[in-house]
């Protein structure tokens with residue numbers, strides 16, 4: 517790690533990885549969606565096992581024991597193992613993509629993480645003990661183990677939910693830096709309750725798939741399915757919880773969803789639509805009409821639930837833009853307080869890491885552009901792959917590129933302000949032009965002083981405040 521001294525905060529330069537045409541944010545996002553789905557199933561699965569254990573030991577359901585003996589518990593075990601592995605995967609990818617964010621998350625909440633890992637260990641031990649020895653134990657002991665497993669699993673959600681929701685709504689933490697103000701932040705409770713209900717939903721749907729594969733007669737099967745469907749009933753709270761969550765997030769984040777970024781609007785629409793379909797099916801089909809859901813339908817509903825999870829997580833990550841930690845750190849790991857100094861010195865003057873394939877660029881200016889891109893833009897863009905700058909700005913005229921990059925946060929307020937000087941803006945514009953021209957071996961460096969002065973004026977006009985903080989005013993003439 518290399519540090520440049522003399523800024524309000526010392527700016528660390530970490531070595532970073534390049535995932536080719538896949539945008540870095542997508543690497544974390546893709547893994548995250550999978551991780552969240554299996555980890556939430558592991559929690560809801562534990563709750564469902566507790567419920568069936570209670571049904572069995574109180575004699576309320578003649579077939580509950582068969583469900584407990586089925587491979588459902590194996591699925592729960594496998595999913596928390598996969599949840600753990602993808603959890604490690606998240607750390608592994610996140611420290612390559614956004615080491616500074618991770619550093620701040622660990623630095624600010626180390627005891628919370630420690631608590632989370634302690635509960636996780638308990639979850640592993642209790643879950644495995646039940647899986648391995650549960651069959652030979654008395655009812656009370658089985659229940660104790662299951663309850664311990666479920667409580668530990670839910671508490672690891674409790675702890676991590678505080679940190680993840682803090683990223684979007686750090687609340688009073690921004691001023692006080694108090695751990696508890698950050699932990700119990702404005703979106704903590706809506707998010708926690710919402711995720712708990714999602715966990716129950718996923719577990720109930722997977723249970724319906726499992727029950728359909730068990731060797732049972734029709735009546736026994738529909739009895740078990742009806743019991744599992746009770747876990748879908750809390751979905752009725754989702755609209756109210758969703759609204760509560762929506763109101764707890766900052767106004768500019770809300771505006772991305774409400775059309776400011778149509779991809780967000782669409783993904784949210786898909787997530788809400790899929791959840792609504794599951795909820796209606798659960799309410800009307802399973803709970804009111806007491807239909808027996810077959811394996812194929814249950815599998816389809818699980819797929820819808822996965823889709824809803826994917827859409828929801830995409831939007832939750834997306835509405836945080838331009839920050840990874842709101843007010844504190846932009847997505848490209850530059851802190852708002854550092855921006856003005858970087859405007860003067862240039863953003864990559866202290867970046868010690870060489871470019872990959874340095875010889876492939878036609879001149880030093882384009883090489884500088886590639887370094888600026890890597891440092892400031894590559895977390896959300898590739899050059900010609902996903903969200904590629906050549907796709908977005910290839911057709912622009914040179915001046916259009918210069919101005920829109922210089923005024924980046926006003927071009928689109930979900931981007932951070934440009935954090936370098938005029939020479940760097942020009943270098944980046946040249947890089948895009950060269951790539952769009954098909955990367956010819958020779959490309960003259962552009963060195964027009966007039967142009968640099970114009971860019972400097974544009975940077976000045978754009979200011980260093982985030983785009984969401986600026987409002988239009990009548991023009992002064």
Ligand code: HEC
Nearest residue numbers: 837838847848892893896908909920921927928930931932
């Ligand atoms: C926080 C993530 C993020 C960062 C950092 C970021 N961008 Fe963007 N940028 C986006 C998103 C999202 C879009 C919207 C893409 C779309 O509309 O399809 C976008 C759009 C653009 C566009 C097209 C704008 C338009 O109006 O069509 C350009 C040009 C662009 N970015 C350049 C850059 C440059 C140059 C950098 C680095 C200096 C950068 N961006 C940094 C997220 C980011």
